Amino acid sequence: MAFDSHQKREFKQVGTRPPRPDGIDKVTGRALYGADVSAPGMLTARILRSPHPHAKIVAIDTSEAAALPGVKGIVTGADFALPDDEFFADIAVNVMARDKALYDGHAVAAVAAISPAVAAEALKRIKVTYEVLPHVTDVDAAMRADAPVVQPGRAVETVPAGMGANVTHFCEFGHGDVADGFAKADLVVERSFRTAATHQGYIEPHACLASMTADGKADLWCCTQGQFNVRTICATLLGIEASQLRVSASEIGGGFGGKTTVFIEPVALALSRKTGKPVKLVMTRDEVFKATGPTVSTSIDVKIGMTKDGRITAGEAVLRYSGGAYPCGTVDMGAQAAFAAYDLAAVRTTGWNALTNRPKEAAYRAPGAPQAIYAVESVVDELCLALKLDPLDVRIRNAARKGTKSSYGPTFDDIGLLATLEAAKAHPHYTAPLKPGQARGLSCGFWFNFGGNTCVSLNVNTDGTVGVTEGNPDIGGSRASISLMAAEELGIEYDKVRTIIADTSSLGYNDVTDGSRVTFSVGLATIKAARDAIGKMCGRAAKIWGIDEDAVEWRDGAAHPAGPNAGQFPPMTLAEIAAVSFQTGGPIAGHHEVNVDGAGVSFGVHLVDLEVDSETGATKVLRYTVFQDAGRAVHPDYVEGQMQGGAVQGIGWALNEEYIYGRDGRLQNAGFLDYRVPVASDLPPIDTVILEIPNPGHPYGVRGVGETPIVPPLAAISNAVSRAIGVRMQELPMSPPRILKTIRAARA
Amino acid sequence: MRYEKPQTVAEAARLLTAEKGLTRILAGGTDVLVQLKAGMVEPELVVDIKALPGLRSIVSEAGGFRIGAAVSGAQLGEDAEVRALWPGVVEATNLIGSTQVQGRATMAGNLCNASPAADSVPALVAAGAVARIAGPGAARDVPVEAIPVGPGKTALKRGEFITSIFLPARPARSGDAYLRFIPRTEMDIAVASAAVSLTLDEGGTITAARVALGAVAPTVRLVEAAAAAIVGTKLEDAAVAKLAAACSAACSPIDDKRGTIEFRTEVAGVLAKRAARIAYTRAGGQA
Amino acid sequence: MSISVSTTVNGDAVDFICNPEESLLDALRGRLGLTGSKEGCGTGDCGACSVTLNGRLVCSCLVLAVEAEGAEIGTVEGLASADRLHPLQQAFLDHAALQCGVCTPGILVAAKALLEKNPDPSDEDVRYWLAGNLCRCTGYDKIVRAVQSAAAQMRSA
Incomplete structure (x- = not known):
């Protein structure tokens, strides 16, 4: 990507430290996180998890649980489609086990009931017959040829002799002659290291509220790093169309990568579909550690x-x-x-x-x-x-x-x-x-x-303020940064801009908040959306002045005639142009859609x-x-x-x-x-x-x-x-x- | 589950005795509620003892202090007189959990939870504290070390509960201290711990000592050999080394997620050594 | 078996019905709609549910809802007045002492309890007092600075 000429300019807003737009909500307890919303008539869901690290699931008997008064619905692995695509299939099986429980804490069934107490009691009444299998939790042990096989048929084709069926991936990078390099060294040190798996440790457990009706329309509220990704996965697992599932991202209580996938959302949707009622599902901390993403x-x-x-x-x-x-x-x-x-x-x-x-x-x-x-x-x-x-x-x-x-x-x-x-x-x-x-x-x-798929809308309001609509959950103050870049590019004050995070039905697709991509990619798309709006505002000024659009330039938050030949007109500010927008062609908005490169x-x-x-x-x-x-x-x-x-x-x-x-x-x-x-x-x-x-x-x-x-x-x-x-x-x-x-x- | 908040000790004992199923006492609740949440216990009856007369007060008695069973760690820590007489006990109690947990947790609860790693218990044992037990019969006094009999198990009989813990008077030139080892600076359960209480003569020689270790055996361990190693000394390096060795020798810990046998055994001695030095200084000894 | 509880939350008399097993946190969030207090663990290890109970800082997940009978409870929702943030709230905004913000309510309630007890704490005092409030985003640096800034302001007020 070409070096942008604006890059070396004097910044007026970028680099300052204004208060974040969501700040007061967050210091007063008003901000709504995943577990903070309820729906009238909603049910509470709980998930039953395997106590075994590796076990064949011989049978699941839900009859006693289903008979418990107040239990409205039960789902097991059989309630979810198994997609052909391996990426989605693995998520589906992780969300709810099929023939085998693959780790301590693997979900095997879920219940929706009229209260948390009834749901908890129902879990005790689900009878799962397991056939416990040998397990392996250590990476070096798992690679050996004699290790218990976690998932048959997944080994990479290039597994060399001596490595077992658990080896699923091989990669190689580099350049130059390494042996020659070592020969040139005065000292060569060779060491082995081990690192334990760690957890992201976000303070907010995964939580969602799902509502799905008989005609296949669904709404999902959840704490996630990417509502569009949640939509894609849930729609695939539930066999519904993306357009019918609206996912809204709550305020998110930390993610660090751990909320870039789904765990409970398809379960809540499936239970809602089955019971005809909204279903709330919140993980306990124990479940977060046992069943959500640690590192390698x-x-x-x-x-x-x-x-x-x-x-x-x-x-x-x-x-x-x-x-x-x-x-x-x-x-x-x-x-x-x-x-x-x-x-x-x-x-x-x-x-x-x-x-x-x-x-x-x-x-x-x-x-x-x-x-x-x-x-x-x-x-x-x-x-x-x-x-x-x-x-x-x-x-x-x-x-x-x-x-x-x-x-x-x-x-x-x-x-x-x-x-x-x-x-x-x-x-x-x-x-x-x-x-x-x-x-x-x-x-x-x-x-x-990372860069990635990004879509931003920027709306110029008639009172001279601006709304930025973006699609990436704000995980650490990004709304402030996006507002700063919009204000900078438009030449208006920071507090004239409000940035919001859209649901999946209100904006085009955005990749998840990951890879440190948001301030870079969403910022880039916001700047370009602002430039799109600036182009339109220059056009409106040209129209008002009766000069060529090319003869108008944008400076310090206002349209100016580009030079002496363009005519003598006093500059028109964003607010002035916006105020008369209904008379000059209608609302003014800027957009930018891009798969960003160049991170x-x-x-x-x-x-x-x-x-x-x-x-x-x-x-x-x-x-x-x-x-x-x-x-x-x-x-x-x-x-x-x-x-x-x-x-x-x-x-x-x-x-x-x-x-x-x-x-x-x-x-x-x-x-x-x-x-x-x-x-x-x-x-x-x-x-x-x-x-x-x-x-x-x-x-x-x-x-x-x-x-x-x-x-x-x-x-x-x-x-x-x-x-x-x-x-x-x-x-x-x-x-x-x-x-x-x-x-x-x-x-x- | 039923919840009752009786107004008299007799009523509490009656409720506890009458209940056929599992019962739990609620004072600070910082252990009981965790167990309820995890489904580890499902009591039929929870008896909240905080309204019982005297259970939330600290009173002077015979030169010592009677600490009500519902006195929180925070309340205890604010009592300058108890802190002056038994600083090690107060510090140990104040190490339990967070500031928030201190707002509720009690010494009596820490004792009755019967965890080998309980912070206040080694200090109470070293202090020679005595628990007063109420129940269907007459109240009785029992040395604190006799209360826990194994992890999660106490010597309390059906219907019995602790109403207070008595910290005795002590001679001049006495001091106590408690140290624990945790991986972080706060919020962990002790991996190993040691409490030392001692008294000096005018010349700075130790005339009496009690040494107790936590998290290195199924119950808190009173180590008489460790006390013997320093009585008659001025806590010279040789005596301290003997103390540490006696402590390590008294350990029979387990390997678990918090520490290894080897680590606990060694660190218990280190902590006893350090606690002894603090207690000695507090007693007025010149280290 | 349901129990009726009369209590005071942030100065207002309120009543609710609860089950005996229910925690105060569940009652605040579920029965009273005060979702500012968060459940991060339910076992007293994270502090996100911090409230004051008769003036004492506690984890509301470790209090039974029935224990609120006749008590005075303070939550994050009670910190600000109608027209003014508490100095701690303002300092947290000014010092960017929050990122995701989910631990913030508990930390604000805890910090307020600290400054009532000790108006001039050292950094170490602040860090130890707040050790029971986990924050995974900030590394605590800006939180400590914000608490000290609010403390200084409150001392000079």
């Missing part, structure tokens, strides 16, 4: 060669990911991202996915990248230590830059890695003295950023200081600074918010968060008590430094910022812990028992 769990080998002066000669990584009980391509993104920060002559990554008896993976903030980059950045740190090199200097020396052929193929355009590394080096944090027992760690991070990649660098209690293995994070290229920070408060929030999720991943399975294959910690997300007292302030290296693919230079910040903390913390205790940590999370064991083993 991984096992990774990394080998890197380096010269004495810090030049990386070659890099190689083998990644084994498990996305749970269904085929999963997330390893692709890990294999592509692993070495993205480096300019390498020789690099190769290969990736495998294995099925395990765990819940179906859902996206989590930069899916696949944190694990791979953790492994690579750990080995780079070990090389720096062994060769006595400054870890920032080494990264600067080897940094990917404009013109670098990336490790995954494309050649980078303008990217901000070098500037970000140099900012870190110049920052006082990097040279602040450390006390005895304290250590500093750092890591680079990377995310591709510029995003790099970040994190610095952390911490100390480890060598008697207990407890880690205390003392100081944390995030450096990241935002391209252009539209609303810096929310850019900082993404950087801080992502960093803290990464800190949690590094130190304490993990899915813990028992020998029985059951999840041991399905709650916030033992799935330990960071609490306020665990953390220091998270300082932020925003770099702005404009993305050539966006009119204002915007890059997505949401995902990159979860990537560096894993290795930054691990590198600091390893330096603090003098032993390389190779497994996440670095819970106190693991650290203490590592310290003891090293001393023994």
